[in-house]
Amino acid sequence: MARKITYQQAINEALDQEMARDQTVIVMGEDNAGGAGSPGEDDAWGGVLGVTKGLFHKHPGRVLDTPISESGFIGAAVGAACNGMRPVAELMFVDFMGVCFDQIFNQAAKFKYMFGGKAETPVVIRTMYGAGFRAAAQHSQCLYNIFTHIPGLKVVVPSNPYDAKGLLIQSIRDNDPVIFMEHKVLYTMEGEVPEEVYTVPFGEAAVVREGDDVTIVAIGRMVSFAQEAAASLQKKGIHCEIIDPRTTSPLDEDTILESVENTGRLVVVDESNPRCSMASDIAGLVAQKAFGALKAPIEQVTAPHVPVPFTDALEDLYIPNAAAIEAAVTRVKEYR
Amino acid sequence: MSETLNRESLLEAYRTMRTIREFEERVHNDFATGEIPGFVHLYAGEEASATGVCMHLTGDDYIASTHRGHGHCIAKGVDPVGMMAEIWGKATGTCKGKGGSMHIADLEVGMLGANGIVGGGGPLICGTALASKIRGDRTVGVCFFGDGASNQGTIFEAMNLATVWNLPAIFVAENNGYAEATSSTFSVACDNIADRASAFGMPGVIVDGFDFFAVHEAAGEAIRRARDGGGPTLIEMKLSRYYGHFEGDQQTYRAPGEVQKLRETKDCLLQFRKRVTANGEITGEQLDAIDAEVKAMIDGSVVKAKADPKPAAADLMTDVYVSY
Numbered sequence: 001m002a003r004k005i006t007y008q009q010a011i012n013e014a015l016d017q018e019m020a021r022d023q024t025v026i027v028m029g030e031d032n033a034g035g036a037g038s039p040g041e042d043d044a045w046g047g048v049l050g051v052t053k054g055l056f057h058k059h060p061g062r063v064l065d066t067p068i069s070e071s072g073f074i075g076a077a078v079g080a081a082c083n084g085m086r087p088v089a090e091l092m093f094v095d096f097m098g099v100c101f102d103q104i105f106n107q108a109a110k111f112k113y114m115f116g117g118k119a120e121t122p123v124v125i126r127t128m129y130g131a132g133f134r135a136a137a138q139h140s141q142c143l144y145n146i147f148t149h150i151p152g153l154k155v156v157v158p159s160n161p162y163d164a165k166g167l168l169i170q171s172i173r174d175n176d177p178v179i180f181m182e183h184k185v186l187y188t189m190e191g192e193v194p195e196e197v198y199t200v201p202f203g204e205a206a207v208v209r210e211g212d213d214v215t216i217v218a219i220g221r222m223v224s225f226a227q228e229a230a231a232s233l234q235k236k237g238i239h240c241e242i243i244d245p246r247t248t249s250p251l252d253e254d255t256i257l258e259s260v261e262n263t264g265r266l267v268v269v270d271e272s273n274p275r276c277s278m279a280s281d282i283a284g285l286v287a288q289k290a291f292g293a294l295k296a297p298i299e300q301v302t303a304p305h306v307p308v309p310f311t312d313a314l315e316d317l318y319i320p321n322a323a324a325i326e327a328a329v330t331r332v333k334e335y336r
Numbered sequence: 337m338s339e340t341l342n343r344e345s346l347l348e349a350y351r352t353m354r355t356i357r358e359f360e361e362r363v364h365n366d367f368a369t370g371e372i373p374g375f376v377h378l379y380a381g382e383e384a385s386a387t388g389v390c391m392h393l394t395g396d397d398y399i400a401s402t403h404r405g406h407g408h409c410i411a412k413g414v415d416p417v418g419m420m421a422e423i424w425g426k427a428t429g430t431c432k433g434k435g436g437s438m439h440i441a442d443l444e445v446g447m448l449g450a451n452g453i454v455g456g457g458g459p460l461i462c463g464t465a466l467a468s469k470i471r472g473d474r475t476v477g478v479c480f481f482g483d484g485a486s487n488q489g490t491i492f493e494a495m496n497l498a499t500v501w502n503l504p505a506i507f508v509a510e511n512n513g514y515a516e517a518t519s520s521t522f523s524v525a526c527d528n529i530a531d532r533a534s535a536f537g538m539p540g541v542i543v544d545g546f547d548f549f550a551v552h553e554a555a556g557e558a559i560r561r562a563r564d565g566g567g568p569t570l571i572e573m574k575l576s577r578y579y580g581h582f583e584g585d586q587q588t589y590r591a592p593g594e595v596q597k598l599r600e601t602k603d604c605l606l607q608f609r610k611r612v613t614a615n616g617e618i619t620g621e622q623l624d625a626i627d628a629e630v631k632a633m634i635d636g637s638v639v640k641a642k643a644d645p646k647p648a649a650a651d652l653m654t655d656v657y658v659s660y
């Protein structure tokens with residue numbers, strides 16, 4: 001059997017292998033080593049949850065700790081990408097995009113187009129997202145939909161360790177700016193990951209499970225919940241097809257549309273707030289391009305239109321779960 | 337002894353500092369049992385800063401705080417019982433369990449919130465100070481922020497704006513030596529954060545943040561100047577945190593014995609006790625009595641927090657808008 005490692009280890013390994021292969025790959029972020037200038041250990045943290053731990057000593061001079069100046073260092077990563085480097089900058093929690101968004105969406109995203117095709121900006125911005133840590137409204141959002149909205153950015157949302165490694169290597173090698181979204185609850189997820197270097201291409205959805213009754217498109221952490229729901233529905237004789245887009249930009253429209261052409265029923269599962277979300281985007285796509293195939297209204301299973309609450313009692317209600325997916329699938333299946 | 341501090345004020349200052357310490361040590365112990373959800377960042381060790389500043393403020397003055405906000409909240413008059421319930425995620429909490437440790441706020445006492453975004457408070461305090469100035473009511477705004485936050489663009493912009501508009505704003509940089517695991521000697525490009533004041537056209541002072549009296553005096557001068565229309569000040573408190581960045585931090589970046597030494601030689605509560613009991617103005621017994629009262633109050637807050645109900649399901653959807 002192939003080796004099993006965690007989502008977090010898969011990301012660390014991808015960074016390590018690409019840094020070894022290509023000297024232009026540099027890593028930067030707050031406490032990405034940790035301990036800069038301090039009297040104790042100098043690789044004390046490896047990022048706030050330890051994802052970059054160990055890279056500092058393996059790749060001397062190429063793991064940079066930064067002051068808490070996101071606009072400064074995210075922008076510097078963008079500039080370095082214009083000048084021959086392949087920076088992987090860590091924006092600790094995606095919620096902090098608020099203090100540096102200009103450098104991402106007005107600068108990095110638009111250079112290629114504004115400059116008449118002349119610029120290439122091969123920067124990767126790694127960032128943690130998602131609820132479930134009782135981390136409240138400013139440390140728990142998804143926000144991949146906001147990046148997906150911006151032409152010029154590619155957006156990657158891996159749902160498992162295998163994809164995390166292959167997609168991160170692809171992100172580093174890709175010549176466009178890439179937002180790489182890591183769900184903090186998935187860090188401890190284990191899965192089979194080859195030791196060799198490999199890439200997972202952008203814009204190719206994974207068909208995680210095949211079935212003829214209902215198509216479920218799920219993003220990031222929601223893929224596991226969809227699998228849970230599908231296993232339970234199987235026992236009731238409802239066969240779900242689960243599609244994990246893996247990248248929201250580019251989006252593999254064909255795989256989604258082909259599946260709905262076959263099932264005629266769609267449930268989209270997205271942890272973010274519902275307005276202008278991936279759920280509404282994919283629902284709109286299918287309503288427009290597979291209208292004739294639909295046998296039931298499209299269901300969207302999302303968080304409600306509220307900020308992420310702190311207390312577990314409310315956060316557990318906020319996050320979409322397998323039961324909600326099962327109920328939605330049952331509704332579209334029974335629709336007449 | 338400082339002329340502005342009578343016996344009553346001294347006892348009040350001690351009670352505030354002791355309340356913060358007791359609160360934080362209790363959260364530290366309870367967090368270790370796994371019962372407290374989320375991230376908590378403790379203020380223990382830094383009590384003199386919040387206390388010495390906030391003693392000059394009334395409920396009409398505003399403060400903006402940080403992720404390490406419990407001390408600022410208590411010093412500004414937020415009820416510790418509600419705060420404890422908030423940290424435990426209960427419906428009776430200061431913010432109904434919706435915000436948690438990193439977002440405790442109570443606008444009624446001029447506490448504009450702890451903040452999950454480093455540097456988030458600077459611009460906000462310019463805003464409260466602008467309102468103060470336009471109303472002409474002599475109120476002020478104080479922004480607390482860390483050495484790490486001192487490198488954030490929002491803080492630079494806010495300090496510049498405060499001088500440009502001549503706002504009654506005070507910027508209190510709490511330099512505890514670290515931002516997470518990163519030393520301020522690495523992240524702050526100049527020797528002192530206060531050195532930056534001149535670049536923003538305001539006075540800058542460096543204060544021993546373990547010394548309540550030094551804090552009280554420096555803050556008093558800055559706040560008086562702001563109330564009189566003299567504009568902003570940057571105060572840098574040199575101090576330290578006794579616990580990790582957040583609970584669970586192994587702190588391998590610190591020198592062995594670093595905190596122990598500070599606790600023994602610099603601790604704000606010890607220094608305060610020594611100084612006020614030296615001339616017999618206040619007795620050790622009086623302070624011991626405060627210790628006991630505070631401990632009982634904090635114990636009670638935990639008992640209550642544990643017993644209190646969590647929010648109801650319907651609360652998930654409320655409080656998003658004023659009207660919609």
Ligand SMILES: Cc1ncc(C[n+]2csc(CCOP(=O)(O)OP(=O)(O)O)c2C)c(N)n1
Pocket residue numbers: 030068070092096099377402403404452453454455481482483484485486512514515516581
């Ligand atoms: C914009 C933003 N960047 C990063 C963080 C993550 N973070 C939270 S606290 C912290 C360190 C803050 O250090 P400092 O300002 O010195 O305050 P201290 O923790 O020492 O009180 C960091 C990096 C954040 N919450 N917000």
Ligand SMILES: [Mg+2]
Pocket residue numbers: 482483484510511512513514515516
């Ligand atoms: Mg600090």
